[in-house]
Each structure stands twice: as C-alpha cells, then as structure tokens.
Amino acid sequence: AEIVKDSEALATIGIEPTRPETGYGYIQIDRSQPQIRENVFPVKTFAEKPNPQTAKLFLESGEFFWNSGMFIWRADSIMRHIHDNLPDWYSGLQNIRVALDTDKEKEVAQRVFHSNKGISIDYGVMENAQDVIIIKGNFGWSDVGSWDEVWRVRDHDAQGNALEGEAITVDASDNLILAKDKMIAVLGLSKLAVVETDDVILICPLAEAQRVRDIVVALEKKNQLKYL
Template structure:
C-alpha cells in the first residue's frame, strides 16, 4: 500500500437542517465546533485522516458559497483541492467529480471518501479499519464501505447485510436496506450479519470509474469530458455548464446497491453521524444532572437537557427536563428532546420570517 497514492475526499456541502439554529444555509454544521473542543467537524475529519495520506492529497467537495469558510478552516489546502459544486446534486455527482479529477492526476489513486460531519470516538480503530480497506482496494477492483456494528435497532440508518460465512476482514456485501421499520431493524440486529451504513467508502480510481461507466453512464460521460479541464483555469467554467446535467442521486442508490463487487469492513469505531441534537446529547459529556452544557449557563432543577448558547451571554435555566435549548445568530430554539423531529417544521416557519433566520 503506497502512502503517496492514497487520497481523501471529504464531502462538506450539506446544510444539516436538523441541527438548526446552529446549522444554517450560510454556516452549516460541518463548519461549527459542535463539541465545544476548539475544532470544527470539518477540521476534526481532516485531522483524523492527515496521518493516512499527504496533505496535498486531501480534497474537499463543498458548495461555492462555502469556499471562504473552507479556506479559513483549512488554510493548508490549495484552491485546486477545494472542489466547488455549482449546485447540490446529492452524493453521486459530488463523489464522481472528485474521483475523476484525482484519477487524471494519478490513475493509481486509492481513494477514501467520507462525510465532513461525522463523529468518530475511536480514532485509532478507525485508522486501522481504513488501512485494512486500503490494502484490499490497492490489490483488487472492489468497492469497500465501512459497516458500523449496530448498538440499537435504529430506523434512521441504512443497513448492510454481509456474508458471515467468511472470517476475512473484508467481507462481501449481500444486500443494502434503506431505513427499515422498527421490527425489521430489530430482526437485523438479532441476526448478527447486518451493520449500519456509515457512508464512508474506499476504492481505487479504476474501480469507481468502471462503476460509474456501468451504472451511471450519463454521469460518467460528463466527468470524462471534463478531463482536459481538471487542474486548469477552465475547470470551474466548464463544470458550471455540465454539472446540472448530472442526475440528482446518492452514491448508494446510483452505484453501491447495483454493483456486484461491493465489500464491507466491519468497524467498531464509536461512530455517530451527529445528525440531530439528541445524537449530540448522547455522545457529549454530561454534568451531575445529566445536562450537556456549552456556554455561560446556570441551571436550577434542570435535568437531561442540552443547552448550547453564545459564550458572551449569561443564560439561567430553571425547571427544564429533557429539553434542547440552542441559540445562534439571533435565533433561539427551546424544544423538548423527544420533539426534535419537528425542527424541519420550525425551519420552514422561520424561513417565512426571513431567509437570514435559516
């Protein structure tokens, strides 16, 4: 496995609506220090992978509007390492763009693809699992995903069924199932041969190009036509013309669920997609009253709550149990934790009051 041929693609273009009011159109959650530790989610993802490949081999795919934020937070990256999507078209075009660009520079590239906003608590184990996957994709034209050992019958995640008859570390994938109902998720958990789909992928440049050519031929054509423009001043202009032609589809629906050469590396890495306030509460350090506190906050008779407010504002909370209290940029959210699925409704209501609130 060659360190110089290893590349990382970090997907950082999403908005993360469920994390409102922190995650906003102008300032999504991947650019926030969500855990209050002095590094943003994007920076933590970059740090986690910086030992696996050279800095010049790290690429960020994000929206044009987040160029400045990305540059501020990762000043060590050159402009050609920050890929700016003209529009949001889901993960398949985003991944295709990055992988085809890298392939023109290095046809032997071995590529890791990861979201910018996931939490991984066991970083050494994560590195080990990634290296297992990289060793496999350096030798074979296979598509590898990390499968997370499930801890509960969660209906919000996709599930991967793997071939449990082999003791190899890289196991063949049998099926993908998107967000099953509770009874099915429970059955998956009990069977022992299902894992969560974390959306973290490893493959070589050849295998992902073959997969696009086979399963997303129109998209393959778009990115292949761009090959003469990658790493030139014409790249952004040409991309603007052709990116809208790309189908709006996820890499899972477009490639992974169709391909016959998909494998999984089972991973117990302390993973969370940190998609919601409740998931942030679950992974954060609690005080003696089971509260997660981030800010200048005084609590009385308050338990099981997550309270995240600006450091310069003193906030006093009395008598709340299992609540979310979150303030950012002139928006304050106060909501029971078990009603957090209504956040998207709140965002829709807020947008009627003015786009600056969302």
C-alpha cells in the same frame, strides 16, 4: 485498502450498532454467502433511515451495520460502476479529465456539476452494484448530524447535561442546552434539546431530534424561509 487492491470490489466501512438509531442508514450483510475474511462480509442490501421499530429489529438481527459513508475502492473500479450506473456523470467526468491543467478546467467542472442531477454515491452506485463488501470499523465513530448525537459527544455535568453559553439547570438532567446571547434556565426537565440561534430557539425532546426536518417543512409551508 489491501482487500480491494487486487479486486474490483467496492468496499464500505460499517459500524457495529450499539442502539436502535433512527438517524443513520444501515447496511445488511449477506449471511447466505461465506464471510470473506475476519471482519469483512458481502453486502446484501442498503437500508434507509428506519423508524424506531425497524431500527430495533435491525439491532436484534445482528445482520446490520451503520452506514458510515466511508468507502474504499480502486479508481478504475468505481469509474466502471459510474459508467454503468450514471452514464451522464461518467461523460461529464471524462470532460473534466480532458480539461484538467488547462485554462478551461474550472469552466468545464462548473458546467458538468450544474448540468447533472445531484445524487449520492450510495443511491447512484452502491445500491446497484453486485460486488460490494463491508469492512467492520473497529474504531469510535459518530455521525454528528442531529441534536441527540451532539448531546452524546459533548462533555456532561454531574446530571448528564451538556451545556454551552449562559445556561443554568435545576433538577434537570440529560439535556442539551446551547445558549448564544440569552441566559437559558431549565427547571425540572429531562432529555431535551434547547438550542438558541440568532433568530430561533429550538426546543424538542432529544429522542425526537430527527424530526427537526418536520419543522423545516412547516416553515416552508408558512413561507417563513428567512428562518431556514
């Protein structure tokens, strides 16, 4: 917080990558500009979730951090950027400010949020701003947004399996098995996600867990929306 207190910079926390992860966004530091201070760098660009080959290049370059989605800024600084980049949202936020602590507060807030296009702060502001800095986060961090990440953060048995519910493995290793109502038995398989819900069982390689969205698309095409 100290570094942005006396400046208009927008700061984001970056996590030094430990593997070529395809499930996270990345932030590239700008080596053409001087380092601001220890563990603080100017930002060159934001990058979307990469394919495996690009993720490997990101890791090898030493210029990319994982985008943690954590930000630090002064209120007046972020409002200036919202004004410049998201004028409709800025106008709506001003309407909310006027309505605060009145009987219209909830009504105005709902109207503003329903009438404006949903957009993340990354897309709407950070990728367009010129005065963005990144602070290296020196702490453990994980974005538990995919089954392979769930496997990483869970406790494992001696064979590397992360188990929940009624599950048994034989000659199986490094699997994520989440059983709900049924006994799930896995024999001779490795590095799979087996996840039981009320009406669906998902089975996929952990390395391809990010492709679960492809199943969502397939279900939508088949009009099987009840499973989503």
